[in-house]
Amino acid sequence: MSGVVVTPGRRLGLAAEYEAGSGTYVRSGMVYASILGTRAEEPAGDAGGKPTVRVERRNAKFAVPAVGSEVLCRVVRLNPRAASVAIMMVGETPCQEDFQGIVRVQDIRATEKDLVQMTESFRPGDVVRAEVISLGDQRSYYLATVRNEHGVVFAQSAAGNTMVPISWEEMQDPRTGAVEKRKCAKPF
């Protein structure tokens, strides 16, 4: 049964026999395909468990941010209270178009939140890795960069050169030697 191409709405099996994986849904005791793709099965993780049936997509899906997902975004503009960003990738998948997000000043660092200055954390044009903490208001997702591996991953100095991080709060232009302040992401 694996490897068969299925269309949305195709029955995949009984919910009593299968666990519904990605690309499927359950309705009145049956597991159905919800996307176009190929059927795949995974054996049960533990004895007595049910095997999982899922549908694998052909083409990369365009991502939508969800609470808890790690996103890559570009800083669009700043004000003392929040940075507006454009979310370009969710995990490894690019978004079809940018989603708007906001990093509030209290969500930048985990400690000494009251001392954080927006202009010492981000600059417009920086590429930032962050985590979605809530679906936010009407338009924007709320993001946070409190974790060590979150923060600025790519930034250019005032002279236009790509900077390298030299500490958790400073980046340096390798050509001019100028040091600028950022909330740096811990390099992997």
Added chain:
Amino acid sequence: MAATAGQVAFAMEAFRRIHPVEFQRRFLSQETRHDGRAFGQFRATQVVKGTISSAQGSSTVRIGDTTVVCGIKAEVCEPDVRRPDEGYLVTNVDLSPMCSARFRAGPPGESAQVASEHIFRLFSGHVVDLRELCIESGQAAWVLSADIVCVRHDGNVLDAAIIALMAALEDLALPRATLDAGAVTADRSATTRLTLRRRLAPATFTLVDDAYLVADADDAEEQLATASLLVVLDGDGRLANVWKRGAGAIGRADIARCIEAAAARISATGE
């Protein structure tokens, strides 16, 4: 960029998404393009004529992934009092949000207006003899409404639109019309073709990132364009139109090379 290479392992797709300019520069600086073409290479062009039976003339043109559909509807009107022996050719280019996420719904945007206007000036009177559209002097004439609908925008829509309009005009079958007691009667069984004065063939060259002159730019390359040069030749290889847009500078020698490349392309496609 080299400094950050170790910092973040950008997957190809991510790099393209986050640094489109750097992404293109990597290819262009190696004398190649992101889709593997050489700088002077055009994408494959496909022309299908006469696909739409609700229009008197029609064509579908694909340049790479760019797709436009052109349909010409012939209607009857009163000629302009200043030109009683002439009909009308009305050309409009439609760039809707369907063809690319860059366009918004509503009235035509700037690029659509510019394309419509330019094509109108290129064709009206120069390709179609408007006097041929006259049914009865001062009383009735044909108005040819040519609508060029872009269904997918992947760069170089102007070339596609010109090729599509040319093909649709060649496909156009105008019913024989007679003015009879104030009403125009047309006979679908007897149709005539227009005699086209010249057969236009376009070629667009784009200056990408102010440094690289490439033929037939696609959407990603057009985003970095600083200038573009449209060369339109007619069937005899004579220049019909040269149009340089944008602030980027294209040298005179380069312009001459572009004109040669356009002529070479036309003879290569066998037209």
Added chain:
Amino acid sequence: MATNIMDRRRINGPARSVEPLYGPGAAGADPFAGGRADGRGLDQVRAIYMKTGPLSGGQHEPSESAASGSAYYEQGRVRVSCAVYGPRQGRRSNARMGVFDCEFRYAPFACSWKRRSHVRGADEKEISLMLEHAVAPAIRLEAYPKACIDAFVTVIESDGKAATIAAAINCISAALADAGIEMYDSVAACSMGLRGAQWVADCCQAEEDAAPCSMLIAHMPSADEVTYILQHGKATPEQTDQAVQTCTNMCTRVYAVICRCLQASLE
């Protein structure tokens, strides 16, 4: 006499233009005289051709402004293209559920009678809403909070209004599947016209003009749920009941064709 609306953003023709009178033709003649003009049986739908991905895929990595899924659908002379964008950030947003938006348009040359104006007509707005209502129940919108899914439909050629709407629904379904949007089922639609006491499937323009009543049904066969019914004209309740039955059965046949095409697009 049609008055063309002047718009400085477009190339304008003369203020007034009309279709010429075409000599004595099919007008007024019974399109059913001696069976259907194209030789179809009364319950036969015109030949369907469908292709997914013409406006979104490509040999190379599609540009970021390209659609996420698309389909081209042909049923006889009805030709429809649909591009699906999203999930993306929309103007409207809902924190719990995604929003599905649809825009339906005739190309100016799509209709066999007169040229359509560039200005979006009331009928196009109405049909857009119909398509939204017909297709939205099939989409798992709860999987896309705050996001928007847009479908743009352009009719390249129309031949029968109800048939064109049905074709648009089928085309959107296919484009959504191509875009990888999570759905409960594909929606299949079919139209019929009344001829005497007999229902005739998938009427072309001439047949539709002669029919006193038309019926359009959008149906999700896997769940056996009807998402949209539109009947207008004159028919008895019994006839309408019968039409719903036959039309749903035809939808299932159309559905089979759509599913085969979708499967073939992956194989």
